[in-house]
Amino acid sequence: MAESANEGSLPRLPHLSDATLRDSAHMGGVEFGPKDATVIAELLVKTGIDLVEVGMVSGPGSKDADLVLATHEAIGPERSMTLVVVRDREQVKKALDEAERLGVRHIMYSIPTSEQHAKLKLGSPSAKFLNVLARSAISQAKERGFHVTFSGEDGARTPKERLVPYVTAGFEAGADRFRLAETVAYLSPWQMEEVISDLTAIDGSEIEIHSHNMLGMAVANSLAAVRAGAQWISATVGGIGERGGNAPLAELLTSLRVIHGDTRFDLTHLTELSRVALRGAGLGSAFQSGPTTPHAFAYELPGQLSNPEAYETLPAELVGNTRELRVRTRLTPALVKWALAGSGIDVDVEAFTAWLIERQERNGAPVLDQEAVRKAAIDFQAA
Ligand SMILES: CC(=O)SCCNC(=O)CCNC(=O)[C@H](O)C(C)(C)COP(=O)(O)OP(=O)(O)OC[C@H]1O[C@@H](n2cnc3c(N)ncnc32)[C@H](O)[C@@H]1OP(=O)(O)O
Numbered sequence: 001m002a003e004s005a006n007e008g009s010l011p012r013l014p015h016l017s018d019a020t021l022r023d024s025a026h027m028g029g030v031e032f033g034p035k036d037a038t039v040i041a042e043l044l045v046k047t048g049i050d051l052v053e054v055g056m057v058s059g060p061g062s063k064d065a066d067l068v069l070a071t072h073e074a075i076g077p078e079r080s081m082t083l084v085v086v087r088d089r090e091q092v093k094k095a096l097d098e099a100e101r102l103g104v105r106h107i108m109y110s111i112p113t114s115e116q117h118a119k120l121k122l123g124s125p126s127a128k129f130l131n132v133l134a135r136s137a138i139s140q141a142k143e144r145g146f147h148v149t150f151s152g153e154d155g156a157r158t159p160k161e162r163l164v165p166y167v168t169a170g171f172e173a174g175a176d177r178f179r180l181a182e183t184v185a186y187l188s189p190w191q192m193e194e195v196i197s198d199l200t201a202i203d204g205s206e207i208e209i210h211s212h213n214m215l216g217m218a219v220a221n222s223l224a225a226v227r228a229g230a231q232w233i234s235a236t237v238g239g240i241g242e243r244g245g246n247a248p249l250a251e252l253l254t255s256l257r258v259i260h261g262d263t264r265f266d267l268t269h270l271t272e273l274s275r276v277a278l279r280g281a282g283l284g285s286a287f288q289s290g291p292t293t294p295h296a297f298a299y300e301l302p303g304q305l306s307n308p309e310a311y312e313t314l315p316a317e318l319v320g321n322t323r324e325l326r327v328r329t330r331l332t333p334a335l336v337k338w339a340l341a342g343s344g345i346d347v348d349v350e351a352f353t354a355w356l357i358e359r360q361e362r363n364g365a366p367v368l369d370q371e372a373v374r375k376a377a378i379d380f381q382a383a
Pocket residue numbers: 087088089090122123124125126128129132133135136137
């Protein structure tokens with residue numbers, strides 16, 4: 001592990017699961033095909049992600065079967081996990097039959113635990129019923145040989161008196177992992193630490209955090225969960241997912257690297273991963289934040305470009321991104337000279353800069369990049 005001022009502030013470094021191919025399908029208007037799934041899953045594994053969550057099996061004929069099969073073919077069923085919604089025993093049995101048919105090894109049970117979600121999806125069940133339901137679903141799956149993660153859907157909003165007995169019941173029934181879903185953004189990082197501490201205190205527990213990003217807190221809450229003892233984080237590429245998105249994978253992995261000195265992941269695939277996923281999701285041109293975006297390492301002064309260490313704790317090449325100079329509205333002869341260097345275009349730089357500023361003010365359209373300055377210089381020569 002690299003040297004880091006904060007290296008000791010997490011009890012351990014977390015495993016990573018990626019939910020892009022599953023959570024994206026719930027946000028509306030996004031549908032990855034098997035080809036995208038294959039490329040995304042392969043890049044995730046190259047990056048070092050432990051588990052790829054893909055699809056939802058709710059019974060024969062589910063349209064996610066193709067995605068699940070494509071992902072298995074690309075990275076193997078051991079590295080894939082498939083979601084099963086839990087409503088009652090019969091429905092669980094059908095979903096497990098389908099999971100078995102597809103060769104699924106890891107399942108993630110989605111069980112609503114907060115009063116709000118349980119009322120909506122199960123009809124105001126008692127706390128006791130939730131425990132019975134979880135026990136029943138988990139023992140069915142364990143008897144059939146699945147690796148089982150069970151969730152508390154809207155778990156972050158579930159009172160401790162209801163959540164702790166539920167999670168305890170799940171582990172007693174043989175579950176391998178519990179996923180606390182911050183389905184609706186609800187907790188601050190320090191509140192997250194308290195909730196997770198209650199869960200890691202349960203005998204034999206292994207905890208994963210799955211946060212949604214409506215309040216921009218998903219990365220901070222995921223790291224807070226790990227600080228309180230969670231062993232797994234669930235994230236998505238570009239944060240693609242429902243309800244304000246999920247914990248964005250690139251920001252999470254680069255935070256682990258920069259803040260906690262974590263060198264386990266090959267971050268150089270992240271920019272390509274982001275391009276592929278955003279394009280596949282049809283979200284390519286939307287403004288995004290974070291280190292894999294086209295503007296993440298764009299500078300407006302040549303001096304910044306030649307001294308990147310003054311501006312970057314995270315070098316562009318570490319995440320497979322590139323630096324570039326973007327000329328904005330404050331054009332100067334020095335900047336124009338830089339933009340034209342090596343282009344073979346020979347103009348009087350002072351005169352061209354004055355002409356360009358005047359044209360810009362007239363048109364109200366700023367010249368945004370090096371290429372645009374070069375095109376304008378050709379116009380200037382022709383004028
Ligand atoms: C608004 C509501 O109340 S929602 C509840 C209504 N919905 C349902 O019951 C869904 C249909 N039920 C089922 O699918 C199944 O009964 C399950 C999954 C809940 C449990 O299945 P199984 O593991 O096969 O258990 P089984 O039905 O035999 O019951 C096991 C135990 O749980 C108890 N139990 C079952 N359902 C409930 C319930 N709704 N509330 C409290 N306890 C329950 C049983 O009384 C039994 O207790 P016991 O062992 O002390 O005799």
